[in-house]
Amino acid sequence: MKSYTAEVTESQRLYGNTHILWFSEPGGFASAAPGQFVMAYCGEGWDPLLGRAISIHRRRITSEGHREFALLFDLVGRGTDWLARRRDGDLVRLVGPLGRGFEVRERVQKMLLVGGGIGSAPLIWLADDLVREGREVTLVLGGRGTPQIFPAHLLPPEVELVVATEDGSLGETGRVTVPFQRLLPWCDQAFACGPDAMFEALYRVSADSGLRKPVQGLLEARMACGLGICYSCAVFPKRGGVRLVCHDGPMFDLRDLYA
Numbered sequence: 001m002k003s004y005t006a007e008v009t010e011s012q013r014l015y016g017n018t019h020i021l022w023f024s025e026p027g028g029f030a031s032a033a034p035g036q037f038v039m040a041y042c043g044e045g046w047d048p049l050l051g052r053a054i055s056i057h058r059r060r061i062t063s064e065g066h067r068e069f070a071l072l073f074d075l076v077g078r079g080t081d082w083l084a085r086r087r088d089g090d091l092v093r094l095v096g097p098l099g100r101g102f103e104v105r106e107r108v109q110k111m112l113l114v115g116g117g118i119g120s121a122p123l124i125w126l127a128d129d130l131v132r133e134g135r136e137v138t139l140v141l142g143g144r145g146t147p148q149i150f151p152a153h154l155l156p157p158e159v160e161l162v163v164a165t166e167d168g169s170l171g172e173t174g175r176v177t178v179p180f181q182r183l184l185p186w187c188d189q190a191f192a193c194g195p196d197a198m199f200e201a202l203y204r205v206s207a208d209s210g211l212r213k214p215v216q217g218l219l220e221a222r223m224a225c226g227l228g229i230c231y232s233c234a235v236f237p238k239r240g241g242v243r244l245v246c247h248d249g250p251m252f253d254l255r256d257l258y259a
Contacts, residue, residue, distance in 0.1 A: 002028055008090045009068055014154075016147030017075050018118065019084040020057065023092070025067035032056055032069070034126040035101025035218050035251050039226040040071065041093040042079035052079045053223040053233075053246070055122035055193070056097060072121040098226050099250045102126055102191055102216055112187035114140045114176050114202065116194025120150040122218055123193055131156045138162060138183055142176035142194075145169045181205045184213060192254075193218035203254040215254045221245040 010022035039051035057072035075084050086092060104111075104126075111130050113123045120141050130137045138160040143149050145167045152161050162179045163171025172179065176194075180202055184190065192202055192215055199217045206215050221233040228247030235243050237257045243249065 003095045005091045006094050008086045008088055008092065011086050015151050018072060019075060020070055020072050021083060021086060022068050022070045025069050032097035033101040034129060035122050036097040036099050037250065038094045038096030038098065040083060042082040048079050050224050053226055056125060057121045058125045074118045095226060099246055102251055105189055108188035110136045110186055110188045112138050112183050112190040114180055114192040116142050116176060116198040117148050119194030126191060127159050128156060131158045140176050140179045177201045177205055184209055184211060190215040199254055200258055203258040216251050217254045219245045219250045219252060
């Protein structure tokens with residue numbers, strides 16, 4: 001983890017209300033793993049004071065051989081509005097990579113990824129890596145409607161995409177729990193990112209299936225520091241105790257939270 005000023009190399013509204021920023025990758029970023037995040041500080045001065053926790057979305061090597069990484073985010077307030085207005089050459093202060101990312105087991109082949117809304121952001125990098133390793137990947141994406149769904153043409157062609165929208169405008173009508181239940185027996189490992197209600201629903205489906213397959217969930221939380229100091233991202237597992245999304249997560253086995 002380190003603090004640095006990163007240069008924007010590309011900025012665009014990618015779909016719906018969702019924006020992408022590509023940055024030059026600083027030294028020391030090679031250790032980053034899918035599921036980790038950065039704290040992005042939005043503004044030229046101290047207002048807003050606190051950073052925004054945003055998952056690392058993707059990495060790439062340009063035709064010139066330069067390493068870059070991307071942040072994908074919805075425009076929801078002052079901080080993300082400022083980020084969305086950055087242009088090529090602008091500088092953004094970032095701290096990261098932070099947190100505990102996804103943990104992929106060796107010698108397993110069939111991978112099920114489930115994303116709700118902007119929860120698709122970190123799953124795309126995970127899918128990129130899994131496909132590169134020769135694994136089978138099925139990605140389930142859900143949202144209220146088409147504007148919340150990550151574009152299929154931007155995925156690796158090897159990824160099987162299943163879409164569920166609440167308004168029925170794209171793919172199946174309903175929520176991601178239905179295709180998740182259908183695909184859970186097929187997979188060797190499952191990963192998810194989205195709202196808390198989705199995690200609890202996925203845990204219930206998994207527990208009721210009797211398959212004893214763990215589901216790794218990447219929690220979303222507001223954070224003031226991202227370093228485990230302020231406790232603003234504390235979660236309280238049903239078994240008791242306190243866990244910090246920034247330090248103990250953001251990846252948790254859903255059984256550790258809801259069992």
